[in-house]
Amino acid sequence: MKLVFEKSISGKRGVRFPECDVPCAGNIPDKLKRKNYAELPEVSELDTMRHFTRLSLHNMGVDTNFYPLGSCTMKYNPKICEEAVLYKGLGDLHPLIPQLPDGNKFTQGALQVLYETSQFLSEITGMAEFTMQPLAGAHGELTGTMMIAAYHASRGQKRKKIIIPDSAHGTNPASAAIAGYEVVSVPSNADGVMDIDEFEKILDKETAAVMLTCPNTLGLFNPQIKKIADKTHEAGSLMYYDGANLNAILGKLKPGDVGFDIVHVNLHKTFGTPHGGGGPGSGPVGVKKNLVDFLPISRVVKKSDKTYALKYNYPSSIGYIAPFYGNFGVILKAYVYILLVGKEGLARIAENSVLNANYIMKKLKSYYHLPYAHTCMHEFVISAVKQKKNGVRAIDIAKRLLDFGFHAPTIYFPLIVDEAIMIEPTETESKQTLDKFIDIMIKIAKEVDENQEIIKTAPHNLGISRLDEVKAAREPKLRWAK
Amino acid sequence: MPYISNTDEERATMLAELGLNSIEELFKDIPSELMSYSFNLPTGKSELEVRHFVKGLASKNVTDLICFLGGGFYDHFVPAAVGAITSRSEFYTAYTPYQAEVSQGILQSIYEYQSAISLLTEMDITNASLYDGGTAICEAVMMAVRITRRKKIIIDEAVSPIYRKILHSYAANLDFESIDVPVGKDGRADRKIIESELDNNAACLVLQNPNFFGCIDDLTDLADLAHKSGSLVILSTYPISLGVLKSPGEMNVDIATGEGQSLGLGLCFGGPYLGLMTTRSKYVRQMPGRIVGETVDKNGSRGFVLTLQTREQHIRREKATSNICSNEALCALAALVYLTLVGKHGLRELAELCSAKASYARERLLKIPVIKQKFESPIFNEFVLELPIDAEDVVSKLMNKKIMAGLPLGHYYKNMKNCMLVALSEKRTKKEIDFFVESLGEIL
Numbered sequence: 001m002k003l004v005f006e007k008s009i010s011g012k013r014g015v016r017f018p019e020c021d022v023p024c025a026g027n028i029p030d031k032l033k034r035k036n037y038a039e040l041p042e043v044s045e046l047d048t049m050r051h052f053t054r055l056s057l058h059n060m061g062v063d064t065n066f067y068p069l070g071s072c073t074m075k076y077n078p079k080i081c082e083e084a085v086l087y088k089g090l091g092d093l094h095p096l097i098p099q100l101p102d103g104n105k106f107t108q109g110a111l112q113v114l115y116e117t118s119q120f121l122s123e124i125t126g127m128a129e130f131t132m133q134p135l136a137g138a139h140g141e142l143t144g145t146m147m148i149a150a151y152h153a154s155r156g157q158k159r160k161k162i163i164i165p166d167s168a169h170g171t172n173p174a175s176a177a178i179a180g181y182e183v184v185s186v187p188s189n190a191d192g193v194m195d196i197d198e199f200e201k202i203l204d205k206e207t208a209a210v211m212l213t214c215p216n217t218l219g220l221f222n223p224q225i226k227k228i229a230d231k232t233h234e235a236g237s238l239m240y241y242d243g244a245n246l247n248a249i250l251g252k253l254k255p256g257d258v259g260f261d262i263v264h265v266n267l268h269k270t271f272g273t274p275h276g277g278g279g280p281g282s283g284p285v286g287v288k289k290n291l292v293d294f295l296p297i298s299r300v301v302k303k304s305d306k307t308y309a310l311k312y313n314y315p316s317s318i319g320y321i322a323p324f325y326g327n328f329g330v331i332l333k334a335y336v337y338i339l340l341v342g343k344e345g346l347a348r349i350a351e352n353s354v355l356n357a358n359y360i361m362k363k364l365k366s367y368y369h370l371p372y373a374h375t376c377m378h379e380f381v382i383s384a385v386k387q388k389k390n391g392v393r394a395i396d397i398a399k400r401l402l403d404f405g406f407h408a409p410t411i412y413f414p415l416i417v418d419e420a421i422m423i424e425p426t427e428t429e430s431k432q433t434l435d436k437f438i439d440i441m442i443k444i445a446k447e448v449d450e451n452q453e454i455i456k457t458a459p460h461n462l463g464i465s466r467l468d469e470v471k472a473a474r475e476p477k478l479r480w481a482k
Numbered sequence: 483m484p485y486i487s488n489t490d491e492e493r494a495t496m497l498a499e500l501g502l503n504s505i506e507e508l509f510k511d512i513p514s515e516l517m518s519y520s521f522n523l524p525t526g527k528s529e530l531e532v533r534h535f536v537k538g539l540a541s542k543n544v545t546d547l548i549c550f551l552g553g554g555f556y557d558h559f560v561p562a563a564v565g566a567i568t569s570r571s572e573f574y575t576a577y578t579p580y581q582a583e584v585s586q587g588i589l590q591s592i593y594e595y596q597s598a599i600s601l602l603t604e605m606d607i608t609n610a611s612l613y614d615g616g617t618a619i620c621e622a623v624m625m626a627v628r629i630t631r632r633k634k635i636i637i638d639e640a641v642s643p644i645y646r647k648i649l650h651s652y653a654a655n656l657d658f659e660s661i662d663v664p665v666g667k668d669g670r671a672d673r674k675i676i677e678s679e680l681d682n683n684a685a686c687l688v689l690q691n692p693n694f695f696g697c698i699d700d701l702t703d704l705a706d707l708a709h710k711s712g713s714l715v716i717l718s719t720y721p722i723s724l725g726v727l728k729s730p731g732e733m734n735v736d737i738a739t740g741e742g743q744s745l746g747l748g749l750c751f752g753g754p755y756l757g758l759m760t761t762r763s764k765y766v767r768q769m770p771g772r773i774v775g776e777t778v779d780k781n782g783s784r785g786f787v788l789t790l791q792t793r794e795q796h797i798r799r800e801k802a803t804s805n806i807c808s809n810e811a812l813c814a815l816a817a818l819v820y821l822t823l824v825g826k827h828g829l830r831e832l833a834e835l836c837s838a839k840a841s842y843a844r845e846r847l848l849k850i851p852v853i854k855q856k857f858e859s860p861i862f863n864e865f866v867l868e869l870p871i872d873a874e875d876v877v878s879k880l881m882n883k884k885i886m887a888g889l890p891l892g893h894y895y896k897n898m899k900n901c902m903l904v905a906l907s908e909k910r911t912k913k914e915i916d917f918f919v920e921s922l923g924e925i926l
């Protein structure tokens with residue numbers, strides 16, 4: 001498709017502004033003005049609508065296709081959540097209003113949303129208090145590791161390292177590094193969970209924290225988790241919970257009860273807010289009582305007269321990590337979602353997501369290698385090693401799935417599984433959809449023997465064939481120019 | 483429960499396939515003493531009840547004030563077509579475009595966004611977005627530290643104090659030395675102090691234009707100075723102002739950042755917003771965040787993919803240029819649709835409209851004898867008034883008249899208790915401005 005810039009025709013306009021109704025012209029001195037106009041497109045509103053509507057038709061979303069992208073929890077996003085952000089008084093509220101004199105008074109509804117969402121999350125995860133500020137999961141991790149540093153500093157210690165299993169998501173080590181930590185990786189054992197002997201060897205007085213997701217990125221719940229937490233605490237270190245996989249244990253288990261001290265939650269996964277093609281997300285962080293003093297400012301509090309206020313005076317806080325109160329629009333959607341599903345709905349979410357995952361796993365295991373043949377939680381990882389021997393790789397299988405109207409699973413992650421294919425169906429998908437997906441996965445496994453070419457050259461019917469990523473990286477062309 | 487489509491019978495069939503009698507058996511790996519059975523949360527409600535309740539909450543927030551509040555976050559007009567596009571669920575229910583062949587819509591739009599922001603700033607290469615304008619400065623500073631292998635950061639105090647606070651938190655564990663330089667009397671960056679701080683330890687100089695006080699400047703001389711000492715220049719920008727103001731590219735800066743909220747995003751109580759970042763070609767491999775590149779498919783047709791991924795956390799882990807993963811893609815799409823609708827000439831017109839309204843408002847307000855202008859520098863759409871009394875009192879009193887007069891600056895700058903930052907956008911009419919001037923005159 002042509003770029004919008006290539007559709008530009010001099011003189012066309014997509015929006016009209018009101019006539020200037022004030023007598024002055026601006027008085028910007030010429031030497032402070034730009035020489036040339038920014039070469040933005042010149043198109044009509046209709047041209048704009050056609051262009052972007054057509055682009056949208058070249059995109060899969062949860063509303064159009066099954067999207068079993070492991071680790072991403074691509075569940076259905078209720079539409080009432082989208083509607084709420086458009087209400088007058090929410091979507092149009094200026095973030096600086098609370099900083100005006102008596103400003104809290106003018107934003108009671110919005111502060112209530114922030115406060116109650118943080119209370120809900122505390123209850124769900126077993127934490128004492130939450131900050132809603134982090135703007136995505138990775139930002140939550142960074143906030144959490146900053147608090148870890150502040151906690152140890154308050155005890156007169158400067159611990160150097162953070163322990164992370166080799167199956168962890170890339171943001172975990174990257175966040176730890178940005179907070180100034182050295183990352184020590186622990187291998188996984190034959191059961192796919194962190195090797196506890198190796199772990200104990202590494203754990204020492206220099207360890208600031210252990211960063212885990214549970215269930216882990218293989219979709220496995222580590223039965224030794226409590227022991228790991230106890231050992232960590234004995235060493236004076238903290239337990240960090242990457243909440244990307246919270247969907248599996250919602251309403252069943254509180255990470256706080258296991259011994260986690262800090263938790264981040266991805267609202268854009270577990271709490272039904274859409275992913276927007278890459279964001280915005282929201283990554284609130286909860287902590288146990290002994291870490292509350294370090295939470296970022298500002299904080300939303302409920303006063304004895306039942307009104308809400310922002311408070312700033314927390315001398316031990318790590319400070320500001322976002323301009324205001326978080327991605328409010330995303331938080332609002334998650335709030336609405338929690339109100340809709342309620343306490344009894346949480347466990348149903350976990351149960352159905354786990355059932356759906358196990359069902360697919362069972363049906364596929366005689367066709368694909370299952371490196372960890374164990375009951376899974378909300379997701380599982382198969383491997384295309386069998387197919388690879390016959391010349392077909394995970395990426396080929398992923399591309400072939402696109403031909404049948406399925407988004408591909410996550411591939412080549414976690415890094416510890418060769419030719420990994422990570423499947424997460426979520427609770428919102430029906431048995432009918434799962435059965436269709438299973439049939440196609442089996443069909444593709446058979447094609448490996450019968451008609452390999454069709455897999456290796458997939459996709460075939462999307463109007464575009466397989467794209468050359470190597471060329472894109474070798475000869476970077478990153479923008480249009482006139 | 484809604485949003486779960488399987489029936490009890492279907493669940494039973496699936497369990498039977500697994501050879502299980504109950505769903506609980508699937509949770510057998512969780513030690514039973516760790517399980518929780520009680521959650522102190524409300525019970526689920528119908529959509530109708532929830533809608534009613536949330537509308538009630540919305541009505542507890544103010545909605546009908548005339549807005550002269552800015553501070554980096556502005557009440558601009560958003561054309562209806564922006565929402566019409568971003569509410570297409572093919573876009574908003576998608577994940578990051580890992581599978582390029584079914585994500586060409588998002589990928590091409592990001593490529594176009596990268597192009598639009600590069601053209602607007604007259605810089606070379608733009609990434610697919612960062613969280614917001616504040617964290618974008620932090621990322622830019624970390625990038626400058628990597629490039630120069632130096633750790634001293636010089637920051638003009640007229641860079642948004644909201645952003646400087648975030649930068650200080652980020653820097654706390656990284657042993658950066660950061661120097662905040664007081665702004666000059668006229669509201670412009672203080673050349674003398676900055677020059678004395680720019681030595682061969684300086685990684686970067688962080689500036690903002692228009693600055694937090696609304697003052698505008700040509701910063702080319704500072705960029706030249708910084709380059710002489712081997713430091714980089716980071717400039718935080720306000721994209722609407724670039725319809726008319728000298729661009730970061732023209733001023734020869736190395737990294738331009740900015741808050742993209744003004745490009746078609748609602749104020750939404752602080753987010754989701756959009757972190758802009760754009761730089762020189764030579765620094766692209768040090769850039770954080772996703773980048774989309776053009777390529778071809780097997781048949782030679784043009785297509786788009788995520789590229790230069792060896793910079794990123796999923797490959798480089800602790801050695802990545804940043805930890806960012808999810809970003810603000812849908813907001814970047816909104817910004818692109820907005821810039822497309824407004825277009826080449828519309829953006830100039832819009833910037834001039836904002837500037838004209840601000841000039842008019844400032845001129846009229848300064849005719850009130852007790853009000854003084856704080857800084858003499860030229861402005862774009864925002865300016866600081868020095869009042870005879872505490873600015874908080876003024877703002878309070880005008881709230882009663884349904885006017886949100888501006889931001890009292892005492893909260894951010896100790897010696898500016900009587901100062902108020904006033905912002906104008908194309909949405910403010912002459913009638914509203916006149917009403918503001920009259921009301922302010924009455925209370926002083």
Ligand SMILES: Cc1ncc(COP(=O)(O)O)c(C=O)c1O
Nearest residue numbers: 071136137138169244281807808
């Ligand atoms: C296991 C895990 N941890 C952390 C993250 C990072 O979350 P975000 O993309 O919101 O920054 C992800 C997201 O993909 C994830 O899957």
